[in-house]
Amino acid sequence: MIDLRNNTGGYLNEAVKISDYFLSGRKLIVSTKGRISQANETFAAEDSYPFEQMPLVVLINRASASASEILAGAIQDWDRGLVVGERSFGKGLVQQQLQLQDGSAIRLTIAKYFTPLGRSIQRDYENREDYYSEIETRKDETGDNLNHELDSAKDKPVYLTPSKRKVFGGGGITPDYFVSEFKDKQVALELLKNNFFSQASLKWFEVNGTETKKKFKELVAFQKDFEFNAQDINGFYEFANVIIPESGIRAEISSGDYMKNRIKAEIAKFIWNQQGYFYVASR
Secondary structure (H helix, E strand, O other), X not given: OEEOOOOOOOOHHHHHHHHHHHOOOOOEEEEEEEOOHHHOEEEEOOOOOOOXXXXXXXXXXXXXXXXXXXXXXXXHHOOOOEEEEOOOOOOOEEEEEEEOOOOOEEEEEEEEEEOOOOOEOOOOOOOHHHHHHHHHHOOOOOEEOOOOOOHHHOOOOEEEOOOOOEEEOOOOOOOOEEOOOOOOOHHHHHHHHOOHXXXXXXXXXXXXXXXXXXXXXXXXXXXXXXOOOHHHHHHHHHHHHHHOOOOOOHHHHHHOHHHHHHHHHHHXXXXXXXXXXXXXXXX
């Protein structure tokens, strides 16, 4: 199982390398297409690995974006495994940084990412406000999508995999099995948009970081034994009301495992970098 939920992406080359672990031969992994020929590239599997025949399930949600969508799309397009969860975010733009004479720089979009079957990962972004608000208002269903009868997948472009299985375009990766985990997380999303988790964890770490690093030398022990106390929880609640006045989130933080685990993962990142974040966040 590959868990890409809340994975907002990373480096293209790393996504290609991970995909290569599970795809045999010289199968196409992702391509880029732009208005100029120099922006058109293809990336394919190269080496053989012992994981190419193992059963595979990929977990995604609406916060899975960019490089994680490249991996999920390649696995799905080649019938290599099943994708389970929510339709992914739909972020598939290739950008190039151009240095300016005054020392500043601009990032120019030059192409889009496409899955092996030619599905564009990028959702329509003509209306910027709709592009970001869509993940808040979208109501994905729960159920088997292999028969393509769910409303969430209707009216989208259809592509056929090598086994003649239908998969859907239209931006993002549409799962084979819909399992919505977004219910009751509207407050969490609002806090995420306002950078609450990063700020709350930093404020906590500035006070408690030195002691925490002395107490927990190993990431495994931190994940197993670290807990916030009641004073910590109240502090998070008070800070949330500063970030979003009248957010009404006390119950969400004090009893919600998602809230506490997300802040705990951010703290782990301060000590063990990205390895710490993903180890804690995936638990």
